[in-house]
Amino acid sequence: MISQLIFILLLAAAIYLFVKNAGKIRRNILLGKAVDRSDRRAERWAIMAKVALGQTKMTKRPLAAVMHFFIYVGFIIINLEVLEIMIDGIFGSHRIFSKPLGSLYGLLIGGFEILAILVLLACVTFLARRNIARLKRFSGTEMTAWPKSDANYILLIEICLMAAFLTMNAADYKLQALHFDHYIKAGSFPVSSLIASILSNNPITLAITERACWWFHIVGILAFLNYLPYSKHFHILLAFPNVWYSNLEPKGEFTNMTSVTTEVKAMLDPSFVPETSDVPARFGAKDVTDLTWKNLMEAYTCTECGRCTSVCPANITGKLLSPRKIMMDTRDRITEVGNNIDQHGKDYNDGKALLDNYITREELWACTSCNACVEACPVNINPLEIITEMRRYVVMEESQAPSSLNNMFGNVENNGAPWKYSNADRFNWADKE
Amino acid sequence: MSLAVPTMAQMLAEGKEPEILFWVGCAGSFDERAQKITRDICKILQHVGISYAVLGTEESCTGDPAKRAGNEFLFQMQAMTNIEVLNAYNVKKIVTGCPHCFNTIKNEYPGLGGDYEVIHHSQLIQQLIDEGKLKAEGGESFNGKRITYHDPCYLGRGNGIYEAPRRALEILDTELVEMKRCKSNGLCCGAGGAQMFKEPEKGNKDINMERIDEVISINAQIVAAACPFCMTMLSDGVKNHDKEQEIKVLDIAEITVRANGL
Numbered sequence A: 001m002i003s004q005l006i007f008i009l010l011l012a013a014a015i016y017l018f019v020k021n022a023g024k025i026r027r028n029i030l031l032g033k034a035v036d037r038s039d040r041r042a043e044r045w046a047i048m049a050k051v052a053l054g055q056t057k058m059t060k061r062p063l064a065a066v067m068h069f070f071i072y073v074g075f076i077i078i079n080l081e082v083l084e085i086m087i088d089g090i091f092g093s094h095r096i097f098s099k100p101l102g103s104l105y106g107l108l109i110g111g112f113e114i115l116a117i118l119v120l121l122a123c124v125t126f127l128a129r130r131n132i133a134r135l136k137r138f139s140g141t142e143m144t145a146w147p148k149s150d151a152n153y154i155l156l157i158e159i160c161l162m163a164a165f166l167t168m169n170a171a172d173y174k175l176q177a178l179h180f181d182h183y184i185k186a187g188s189f190p191v192s193s194l195i196a197s198i199l200s201n202n203p204i205t206l207a208i209t210e211r212a213c214w215w216f217h218i219v220g221i222l223a224f225l226n227y228l229p230y231s232k233h234f235h236i237l238l239a240f241p242n243v244w245y246s247n248l249e250p251k252g253e254f255t256n257m258t259s260v261t262t263e264v265k266a267m268l269d270p271s272f273v274p275e276t277s278d279v280p281a282r283f284g285a286k287d288v289t290d291l292t293w294k295n296l297m298e299a300y301t302c303t304e305c306g307r308c309t310s311v312c313p314a315n316i317t318g319k320l321l322s323p324r325k326i327m328m329d330t331r332d333r334i335t336e337v338g339n340n341i342d343q344h345g346k347d348y349n350d351g352k353a354l355l356d357n358y359i360t361r362e363e364l365w366a367c368t369s370c371n372a373c374v375e376a377c378p379v380n381i382n383p384l385e386i387i388t389e390m391r392r393y394v395v396m397e398e399s400q401a402p403s404s405l406n407n408m409f410g411n412v413e414n415n416g417a418p419w420k421y422s423n424a425d426r427f428n429w430a431d432k433e
Numbered sequence B: 001m002s003l004a005v006p007t008m009a010q011m012l013a014e015g016k017e018p019e020i021l022f023w024v025g026c027a028g029s030f031d032e033r034a035q036k037i038t039r040d041i042c043k044i045l046q047h048v049g050i051s052y053a054v055l056g057t058e059e060s061c062t063g064d065p066a067k068r069a070g071n072e073f074l075f076q077m078q079a080m081t082n083i084e085v086l087n088a089y090n091v092k093k094i095v096t097g098c099p100h101c102f103n104t105i106k107n108e109y110p111g112l113g114g115d116y117e118v119i120h121h122s123q124l125i126q127q128l129i130d131e132g133k134l135k136a137e138g139g140e141s142f143n144g145k146r147i148t149y150h151d152p153c154y155l156g157r158g159n160g161i162y163e164a165p166r167r168a169l170e171i172l173d174t175e176l177v178e179m180k181r182c183k184s185n186g187l188c189c190g191a192g193g194a195q196m197f198k199e200p201e202k203g204n205k206d207i208n209m210e211r212i213d214e215v216i217s218i219n220a221q222i223v224a225a226a227c228p229f230c231m232t233m234l235s236d237g238v239k240n241h242d243k244e245q246e247i248k249v250l251d252i253a254e255i256t257v258r259a260n261g262l
Helices: A002-029 A041-053 A056-060 A062-091 A103-131 A145-177 A192-198 A203-230 A232-244 A258-268 A293-301 A307-311 A323-344 A361-365 A372-376 A383-397 A403-415 B008-013 B026-030 B032-048 B064-068 B072-088 B099-108 B121-130 B163-170 B207-217 B228-240 B252-260
Strands: B020-023 B093-096 B117-120 B147-149 B222-225 B248-251
Touching: A002 A062, A002 A203, A002 A293, A002 A323, A041 A056, A041 A232, A056 A062, A062 A103, A062 A145, A062 A203, A103 A145, A145 A192, A145 A203, A145 A232, A203 A232, A232 A293, A258 B072, A293 A323, A293 A383, A307 A323, A307 A372, A323 A383, A361 A383, A372 A383, A383 B072, A403 B064, A403 B072, B020 B032, B026 B032, B026 B228, B032 B121, B032 B228, B032 B252, B064 B072, B064 B099, B072 B099, B093 B099, B093 B121, B099 B117, B117 B121, B121 B163, B121 B252, B147 B163, B163 B222, B163 B252, B207 B228, B222 B228, B222 B252, B228 B248, B248 B252
Parallel strands: B020 B093, B093 B117, B147 B222, B222 B248
Antiparallel strands: none
């Protein structure tokens, strides 16, 4: 009875805290500017099914794809087991699904066990790739102490959770064989039966082990749930909506700024009367609140896998630019802005901005807009959009483009070509041979 | 020998409307290497008897480099001026010699009042091959040459066009060898996003050199390109590697013209 009460209190506290912190992230995302991504719904469901649920973009790196698939499927399917644990915890029952599901229950538990060991092995492999093989993709200037630890914590927590789950089953399996107390014959244990021999044969010790692992597993899951909002692991939740809200236009197409259209029309035609005077606070993006909510959602979706940076031509050739850093900086800055609101109210200005305090101009100007990063992202994140918005601010608000680009602008404006050629000579090519 | 390329103004004066407008682009108009490709595209159009015209001196920059560099004002000024010219000539269909012009006119002009059917010259060539109007005979043989294709970002990833340019190479009597980074994984030449008009940022290598290293690693003798900026970057890369004798950089249109002896 007391354990049920403790369980219910823990569960309620965990859910309350998670909802509160996830709510803060939602609030932060909505600090972004409006953009309509609710059209073409059929296409959106299809792309979400393919890219998020089906993980099709992961397959470009087959080993990582298979390992990640184990963890992903394990995560989703083992949640069914967590549902049983929840019900058992609240009502003080033991393996409540075993009776109604009959022989199917054995199949399910057996399946969970196989998944659990696959998840465990995949996590060990991932840890080895990061810490022993030291894959280049997991290093870089933005991969400081915290991002590296975050990745290791996630993998270690998952290993512990799976180990607890299997040990719990092993103890249960032995107790069932001993016909001890309420440990009825239920489930099949293809993996944990193999490790059962290392456990004690004393039923009291076994029962304590089983309970300890049960509590460790479920408290671990609740703690992990509350770790998500502070971690890159939040991608397990945001990957789905983030892909649903993907940009469905060709990657080469950049948005036309409507605020500029109004001004240009007025310039070209003095009689033009704009319908509404919705001139934005500024052109382009200086800080995160100048970006759209979709850009900010992408920042919170990024799991720092580094596929973008590993294919970025600028990064490959030693330039400062790293698309992953663009996303991490955006996330860190919007989190800072959110924290400022919580602590000092919504009109507080900390005198900082995404530009210069986080992302340098050198990074912005190194981009070739080749879309390799956008193509590489398994969850359709678009770092290029943020880079472009920031270039727009630097050029249109500050007039601080590199001088060679200012020359190019001058040429386009004066003679209709980016080079210093006279427009009168534009057709000379036809007379040559 | 002059090509006698018709302009829209001449056509209009004669009361004619061409089937397709050839949008030459700034590189195609002024850059000497690209001018040759421009003339080759005209040769192909004339060879198959498509009625076409160019804007001549009425053409102006699409605004692409300004837009990628963040100068949306300049881009929209250029776009609206060009759209006015194109609409005045009642243009319906456009073929471009440059993936940047192609992307801009096809994707970014419609929102500003310019709706046209836009194709890149590699798509035109593919279409002509598929219709049996273009073959690879009567000209230079590419037999035994190792040819690879470099995907321009704004044609490939930008607009999903990977097969059209390859079609022009597949009909040659030789084998197309792919680089490891090809199609959607293609490596940029280093010129996109207005990089063409500025010095690169500090790094340990130039992007075009990285790309040419890959060309060398597969022993290709010809790198086929489909973009004037890629052409400049790849040619410079080959020159800096001192490989001008071993590796030729040729546009899809040039290869087609050579293979057909036009």
